[in-house]
Amino acid sequence: xxxxxxxxxxxxxxxxxxxxxxxxxxxxxxxxxxxxxxxxxxxxxxxxxxxxxxxxxxxxxxxxxxxxxxxxxxxxxxxxxxxxxxxxxxxxxxxxxxxxxxxxxxxxxxxxxxxxxxxxxxxxxxxxxxxxxxxxxxxxxxxxxxxxxxxxxxxxxxxxxxxxxxxxxxxxxxxxxxxxxxxxxxxxxxxxxxxxxxxxxxxxxxxxxxxxxxxxxxxxxxxxxxxxxxxxxxxxxxxxxxxxxxxxxxxxxxxxxxxxxxxxxxxxxxxxxxxxxxxxxxxxxxxxxxxxxxxxxxxxxxxxxxxxxxxxxxxxxxxxxxxxxxxxxxxxxxxxxxxxxxxxxxxxxxxxxxxxxxxxxxxxxxxxxxxxxxxxxxxxxxxxxxxxxxxxxxxxxxxxxxxxxxxxxxxxxxxxxxxxxxxxxxxxxxxxxxxxxxxxxxxxxxxxxxxxxxxxxxxxxxxxxxxxxxxxxxxxxxxxxxxxxxxxxxxxxxxxxxxxxxxxxxxxxxxxxxxxxxxxxxxxxxxxxxxxxxxxxxxxxxxxxxxxxxxxxxxxxxxxxxxxxxxxxxx
Numbered sequence: 001x002x003x004x005x006x007x008x009x010x011x012x013x014x015x016x017x018x019x020x021x022x023x024x025x026x027x028x029x030x031x032x033x034x035x036x037x038x039x040x041x042x043x044x045x046x047x048x049x050x051x052x053x054x055x056x057x058x059x060x061x062x063x064x065x066x067x068x069x070x071x072x073x074x075x076x077x078x079x080x081x082x083x084x085x086x087x088x089x090x091x092x093x094x095x096x097x098x099x100x101x102x103x104x105x106x107x108x109x110x111x112x113x114x115x116x117x118x119x120x121x122x123x124x125x126x127x128x129x130x131x132x133x134x135x136x137x138x139x140x141x142x143x144x145x146x147x148x149x150x151x152x153x154x155x156x157x158x159x160x161x162x163x164x165x166x167x168x169x170x171x172x173x174x175x176x177x178x179x180x181x182x183x184x185x186x187x188x189x190x191x192x193x194x195x196x197x198x199x200x201x202x203x204x205x206x207x208x209x210x211x212x213x214x215x216x217x218x219x220x221x222x223x224x225x226x227x228x229x230x231x232x233x234x235x236x237x238x239x240x241x242x243x244x245x246x247x248x249x250x251x252x253x254x255x256x257x258x259x260x261x262x263x264x265x266x267x268x269x270x271x272x273x274x275x276x277x278x279x280x281x282x283x284x285x286x287x288x289x290x291x292x293x294x295x296x297x298x299x300x301x302x303x304x305x306x307x308x309x310x311x312x313x314x315x316x317x318x319x320x321x322x323x324x325x326x327x328x329x330x331x332x333x334x335x336x337x338x339x340x341x342x343x344x345x346x347x348x349x350x351x352x353x354x355x356x357x358x359x360x361x362x363x364x365x366x367x368x369x370x371x372x373x374x375x376x377x378x379x380x381x382x383x384x385x386x387x388x389x390x391x392x393x394x395x396x397x398x399x400x401x402x403x404x405x406x407x408x409x410x411x412x413x414x415x416x417x418x419x420x421x422x423x424x425x426x427x428x429x430x431x432x433x434x435x436x437x438x439x440x441x442x443x444x445x446x447x448x449x450x451x452x453x454x455x456x457x458x459x460x461x462x463x464x465x466x467x468x469x470x471x472x473x474x475x476x477x478x479x480x481x482x483x484x485x486x487x488x489x490x491x492x493x494x495x496x497x498x499x500x501x502x503x504x505x506x507x508x509x510x511x512x513x514x515x516x517x518x519x520x521x522x523x524x525x526x527x528x529x530x531x532x533x534x535x536x537x538x539x540x541x542x543x544x545x546x547x548x549x550x551x552x553x554x555x556x557x558x559x560x561x562x563x564x565x566x567x568x569x570x571x
Contacts, residue, residue: 002027002073004066006081006090007056008047009039014082019046027073031065032056056086066093077101087111144326147319148224150286154312155227155254159234159247160400161290161420163187164407165298165305170240184531184539187404191396191528193244221323226253228316235309284428291420300413371511374504381499381508383558385515388492391451391551392516393523397540398458398485398548401527402478405537409465411474419475426479427486434487442563443491443498444556450484450491451552455545457481462537485548492555498562523547 005018008030018028019042030043030050039050051068053061070076078101079093091108093099109116118128159166164183170176171186181189230249237243290308297307375381402423406416430450438446457480464474493512500508523543530539 001025001077002029002069002075003078003080004029004031004069004076005047006030006062006079006086007032007083008050009034009043010083012040015040015043015046017082018043022046022048029069029073031062056089059089059092062089063093063096066097070097144319144322146282147315148220148323149283150289151224151227151312151316151319152254153283153287154289155231155250155316157287158231158290158309158312159250161294161403162305162308163401163403164416165302165413166243167404169303169305170243176240183404183408184536187401187536188528188531191400191524191531194247195524217323221320223253224316224323225320226250228313228320231309231313231316235306235313237306281428281432284424284431287424287427288421291417294413294417294420298413298417302413369511371504371507371509372515374500374508375496375511375515379558380560381496383554384492384496384499385512387551387555387559388489388496388512388516389519390547390554391489391492392519393526394485394544394547394551395489395520396524396527397544398454398482401531401536401540402461402482405462405540406465406474408536410468411465411471415471418471419478422472422475423479423482426476427483430480430483431487434491438491438494438563442561443495444559444561444563447488447491447495448552448556450488451548451555454481454484454488454548455552457484458541458544458548462541465537488548488552495559495562519547 003018003021003026005028008015008018008028009032018030022028027048028046030047031053032039032050033053033056036044036050036052044050049069049072051065053065056062066076066079076097076099079090079097079099080102081087081090088108091103091105094102095104103111111117121128167183167186167190171181171189172183174180176186176189227250230246230251230253233246233249234243235246237246289312293308293311297311298304375385403416403420406419411419434446434450437449441449457477461474461477461481463469464477493509496512497505497509527539527543530542533539534542
């Protein structure tokens with residue numbers, strides 16, 4: 001009897017199977033892509049002959065090996081593997097060589113596919129769970145991804161857009177720790193405490209890295225569930241401490257953008273940017289849900305702010321159920337894991353050792369500290385990071401206090417709601433246009449141009465809230481300066497990426513993220529101190545405008561354009 005065994009070295013202990021066959025007079029023949037000398041002595045001794053192919057995934061090679069054994073030893077009686085990954089290959093080879101002792105193409109699906117197994121279980125009277133067979137078309141998941149992306153954007157903006165309401169309740173109308181606060185004092189206290197929630201960001205890289213081990217779907221579920229839980233805790237909060245707990249939860253789980261990873265890994269290359277920009281703009285537009293809920297649930301009564309958090313929380317819980325039922329991991333991740341698991345354990349261990357050696361060899365060339373060294377090694381990258389640090393000093397004033405500014409300037413709750421309708425519309429519109437501008441005119445022009453519109457938009461915004469301008473116009477100006485700021489910041493990040501070599505790019509990006517925290521911390525501190533002495537809009541204005549203006553001037557005069565740069569050719 002001639003018995004062909006595919007991948008006889010994996011699983012490792014299965015040499016016992018071939019050894020027992022050989023002991024009983026069976027001609028045991030092995031086919032694998034591992035070198036013969038890499039097989040364990042037990043595995044080698046269990047085989048009459050071994051045929052090495054370059055790749056088990058190359059069907060022609062494996063077919064040629066079976067044909068060789070058939071020519072040399074006669075008809076093949078059995079062909080098997082103990083590696084599930086090769087079951088379909090087994091069936092095809094049995095079909096081609098008329099091997100009738102195992103499953104062939106017409107009946108292999110019953111043991112290869114879980115969905116097909118169900119019919120056999122049902123025929124045998126065994127109960128099975130319900131299931132849904134998911135297709136591989138990305139279009140099938142776009143709606144779900146879009147919902148989660150909207151939830152992410154809403155969660156990111158919700159606390160900021162009801163800031164005046166909870167600050168008034170927790171600090172102005174009620175004593176906190178035995179003391180009544182003025183509005184600016186309460187806001188400064190909340191801002192100071194809120195800084196500590198960002199400490200959770202230290203754990204973000206470790207959390208996101210789980211997606212490479214556990215898969216995209218588990219992290220998709222966890223992040224969506226985390227946002228929903230945080231929103232629900234805030235909805236149910238009866239004290240500022242409980243509010244902070246919810247705030248800390250959403251601060252950790254929002255912004256991981258697992259849904260974006262889905263797009264980057266699943267979308268066709270030629271449509272990737274288009275799909276990404278569409279979903280990004282769609283998510284920003286989804287922030288319109290906030291003023292809609294304000295209008296329906298709050299009206300002119302700011303004390304009803306908690307009700308706004310319930311709706312996105314329920315959307316989040318529904319999204320979790322839908323993700324668990326219908327989402328699947330990306331083909332990129334699945335194929336990578338299958339390819340990894342199909343290799344012999346010895347090969348995997350050897351690969352780990354090789355990666356470790358490579359990491360050790362590159363330690364002197366990469367890492368965050370070496371990224372910092374590289375940034376300051378050239379005048380161009382040095383001026384870019386300095387400009388970026390100064391630019392980031394404006395972030396708290398730009399992003400966090402526009403709703404409080406409108407409130408303290410005398411705008412009613414209803415007027416603020418009207419203004420908030422326009423913020424995402426203008427923000428999304430200029431975000432969508434910025435990509436065309438950056439590709440046409442260059443990154444440097446884009447950063448400089450939107451820095452100017454940021455300064456102009458913020459100045460007009462303050463003028464508008466102080467002089468009773470139409471709330472829709474005020475909201476449009478808020479969307480203009482906020483969108484302009486984030487576009488300028490994003491393209492500073494892009495330019496740094498386009499200025500550094502591939503072998504240290506990730507290290508430089510990490511170093512950049514650490515360095516800009518300096519600007520963020522300074523801006524946060526100065527803004528908090530300023531609001532204790534000045535009206536909130538003046539405190540923000542005196543921080544944001546000089547920071548953006550000085551950064552833009554330094555950037556425009558000292559940083560070189562990167563449009564058209566080839567990332568592979570940077571030295």
